[in-house]
Amino acid sequence: MARIAKTHGVNIDSLLDLALGVRCPGCARPGRMCPACRASLRAPPKCEAKPLAGALLAHGGEYEGALRSILIHAKERQALTLLPQLGEVLARTVLALLANQEGVPLDSRAGLLLVPIPTQCSHVVERGLDLPLELAKRAAKRLNSEGLTVRVHSGLVLIRKPADQSNLGRSQRKANLAGALRWAGPMPRARAILVDDIATTGATLNEAIRACRAAGVEVLGAAAIARTP
Ligand SMILES: [Zn+2]
Numbered sequence: 001m002a003r004i005a006k007t008h009g010v011n012i013d014s015l016l017d018l019a020l021g022v023r024c025p026g027c028a029r030p031g032r033m034c035p036a037c038r039a040s041l042r043a044p045p046k047c048e049a050k051p052l053a054g055a056l057l058a059h060g061g062e063y064e065g066a067l068r069s070i071l072i073h074a075k076e077r078q079a080l081t082l083l084p085q086l087g088e089v090l091a092r093t094v095l096a097l098l099a100n101q102e103g104v105p106l107d108s109r110a111g112l113l114l115v116p117i118p119t120q121c122s123h124v125v126e127r128g129l130d131l132p133l134e135l136a137k138r139a140a141k142r143l144n145s146e147g148l149t150v151r152v153h154s155g156l157v158l159i160r161k162p163a164d165q166s167n168l169g170r171s172q173r174k175a176n177l178a179g180a181l182r183w184a185g186p187m188p189r190a191r192a193i194l195v196d197d198i199a200t201t202g203a204t205l206n207e208a209i210r211a212c213r214a215a216g217v218e219v220l221g222a223a224a225i226a227r228t229p
Pocket residue numbers: 024025026027028029033034035036037038066
């Protein structure tokens with residue numbers, strides 16, 4: 001198709017839209033992901049301490065605009081082609097988190113665990129995708145290629161099903177999630193970074209930090225693709 005477009009002086013993105021209905025997942029312009037939306041995935045990650053209890057949250061940007069649309073595509077439409085780019089975003093947020101940790105050298109000997117926030121089984125079945133786990137795998141691969149020693153460990157398990165969080169406020173979310181997670185299996189020697197796709201009020205991440213620390217697991221912080229404004 002690219003050759004036909006070149007020969008006839010036609011824009012490849014217009015052709016893709018015409019033939020396949022392909023649209024940018026960030027802004028719905030015809031064609032593949034547009035340069036502006038691609039750039040929104042390359043924004044420098046931010047680190048903040050406020051939403052989490054005694055740990056830093058690093059994220060790739062606010063959950064709005066192109067980043068929000070891209071995440072919705074990946075999550076609800078199982079757009080697997082977006083996983084490599086989102087994995088890159090997560091790898092950069094992990095690096096930003098490490099760079100902001102006092103006294104934690106960015107060396108390859110220490111070893112790190114990326115611990116995905118468990119997704120409810122029903123959501124995985126519905127969507128056919130465990131997004132935090134898939135993103136963690138891709139980020140780990142990228143970080144290992146840069147000389148770090150990183151592995152993914154699904155150490156956290158849901159021990160009860162919390163109610164739907166979407167209409168709950170900050171304190172209600174906290175109460176809803178209290179005691180919902182537990183560390184399963186032996187205590188790892190490596191330090192953990194929690195991984196999620198979207199950080200909302202921080203209630204889930206704080207419950208995950210609590211569960212890890214209750215089991216003696218050292219948590220360096222959390223990394224998410226986006227944070228709700
Ligand atoms: Zn776009």
